[in-house]
Amino acid sequence: MTEKRRVKFIVSYDGTSYHGFQTQEDPTNLPTIQDELMRAIQVLTGEEVKITCAGRTDAGVHARGQVVDFLTTSRIPDEKFPLAMNSLLPKDIAVVKAETVAEDFHSRFGALGKHYRYSIYNHRIHSPFHHRYSYQVYPPLHVAAMQEAAGYFVGTHDFRGFCATGSPVKDFVRTIWHCTLTVTEENLLLMDVMGDGFLYNMVRIITGTLVDVGKGKIAPESIPQIIASRDRTQAGTTAPPQGLALLEVWYNPLDFPFNLP
Amino acid sequence: MTEKRRVKFIVSYDGTSYHGFQTQEDPTNLPTIQDELMRAIQVLTGEEVKITCAGRTDAGVHARGQVVDFLTTSRIPDEKFPLAMNSLLPKDIAVVKAETVAEDFHSRFGALGKHYRYSIYNHRIHSPFHHRYSYQVYPPLHVAAMQEAAGYFVGTHDFRGFCATGSPVKDFVRTIWHCTLTVTEENLLLMDVMGDGFLYNMVRIITGTLVDVGKGKIAPESIPQIIASRDRTQAGTTAPPQGLALLEVWYNPLDFPFNLP
Structure with a gap:
């Protein structure tokens, strides 16, 4: 054999x-x-x-x-x-x-953490070089408010309100270790989120919610109560897929790019 | 009317x-x-x-x-x-x-200078995000030698040897103001060249020649004599199109990002 x-x-x-x-x-x-x-x-x-x-x-x-x-x-x-x-x-x-x-390695069940990045292109003129990899948002976003809001996602929460409806998952509690928004050149906003696991569409719904904060529709300090409501309709829309990328998956806590709290 | x-x-x-x-x-x-x-x-x-x-x-x-x-x-x-x-x-x-x-503006004949960038992706593994916008070169290139070679292109030269054969052009003299190679993250080498005009395939032939320098096939100090030979066969191959981008065109010397010598 x-x-x-x-x-x-x-x-x-x-x-x-x-x-x-x-x-x-x-x-x-x-x-x-x-x-x-x-x-x-x-x-x-x-x-x-x-x-x-x-x-x-x-x-x-x-x-x-x-x-x-x-x-x-x-x-x-x-x-x-x-x-x-x-x-x-x-x-x-x-x-x-x-x-x-090892033969018992399992890429899904063995994953201890993941790093996703969501790219927002904030300009009224679309970019031929970014449109495949970002979500274009026209009006200038209030970045400082979005950065403040991003911080509220860090922690262990029941993220039921940030999960696509109809998901078969039973346990909605996830821990986010890191959630930041960085401005790069060329009108690009990068949302980096790292955590022990993500519900279906969770990163895209967090992004949609941050965009609503950036547009002034949601106050940053209301994020904790939106999370606590566990109500999908309180959060923002699901941002489109092309802005999202899975950057890294960790199987060993020693590989984490930060110290766990 | x-x-x-x-x-x-x-x-x-x-x-x-x-x-x-x-x-x-x-x-x-x-x-x-x-x-x-x-x-x-x-x-x-x-x-x-x-x-x-x-x-x-x-x-x-x-x-x-x-x-x-x-x-x-x-x-x-x-x-x-x-x-x-x-x-x-x-x-x-x-x-x-x-x-x-102005009604007599002419985007081609009125152009006083242009900035082209050529991107080389230097890694044995191709990148799904760079392959549309760069020329993949497998062996590690000798970047310092390429940077030295790039400097020899600056100046006013007869660039006949760096023009696709069969070009109908009569005057092959062009002035290059700036020619540098920069290493960025992710194994990307950016060749930036600015000049008063470029012959057909000139930037791509300069790039092919620099890649030969990076591979050790051409010594950087032999660039002046390769230019002086005005012989297309002395220069390197024509690098492929997808690495090339026209970044800027200038119609007014006040817009140049440098002082003319």
Whole structure:
């Protein structure tokens, strides 16, 4: 019997042309990231593997540090795997790193924390270079108010009001360690959020709420009571997918870029 | 008789999906930037205008500050023109600014200088976010040697050796005011070149030559004799189009970001 090993990939992708990460039961005319990875692994190893990922990104959402894992009998050395995969993948997907991990490694259930970034392009003229990777908001936003509001999300809260309705999840309590808004050149606002887990659409609803703060529709100091209301209608709209990117997934607290409180 | 005025646009575009700036006599299945601009102007003004541009970028080449001009009888105020155009243009093209200029303004012949940037992505793993906007070079480049070589391009030279063969141009003398290579995060090398004019493919051939320097194939101190040879075969290959972007065009020496020597 050939021995199996578990391989972990770090994957980067531009999600614009994909119907999200996960293979669709009822396929659209767009492929998924998982479809492309499975196809390339099959060409390379001859095996039809089952892939697990850390976070199932939606259609149009990007990743720089998505983590996937699968079992394989292939003897391809870890350091050769990325280039071999990349020669078979489309240009908008790249395997950045490959590593053989413990057989009980699970990219989803083993994840202790994640870092998402949401990009807002705040200008009345759209940018040909940012429109695939950001949410364009026309009126000038009140950034200081948004920065104040972002701080209120940090902590352990019941985020039921920041979850898409109909989610099958039972436990809505999540801890956010870090939530900041940074202004970069070119009218770009970057919302960085790190936490132990995120509900469905949670980052996009937090963003939509911060944009409402930036427009003056919501006062920053009312964020705690909006969270406490656990009422989806109190929070802002769901910001569109193309502004969102999964930057990093952590499996070891020693890798966190901050000290836990 | 309705009075005509000349309107100047500053245009930004991602050239990936276009067959260059200029309308093709023998059209491909890809549109051109000019086609899209003319179509939008026609919808807006009812006029079939003739558009002139500062630099006719090739297929796949980008621009952040392309300049175009045309004559129109339209009374649309300058400040309303960009949003009106942008509502009709695809997302990968944007009119950034509009201005009524002197009737004898000519975006090409009136240009006193241009700033081009060429982006090199120096890593063995391709980047899903940079591949549309950069030239991927695998082996680690010797950046200091490339920076030294870049300096030799500054000055007034006969650049015949840095021009695509078959160009109908008669005068190959151009002045380069500034030529530098900067390393940014994420393995990106940016070559910034500013000059009074550029021959066909000149920036891409300079880049190809610098890459050969970075690979150790050409010594930086041999650049002056390669220029002096006026021999295309002495210079490096033509770097691919997607790394190139036209950043700015100057019509007034007071706008130059440096003092002329």
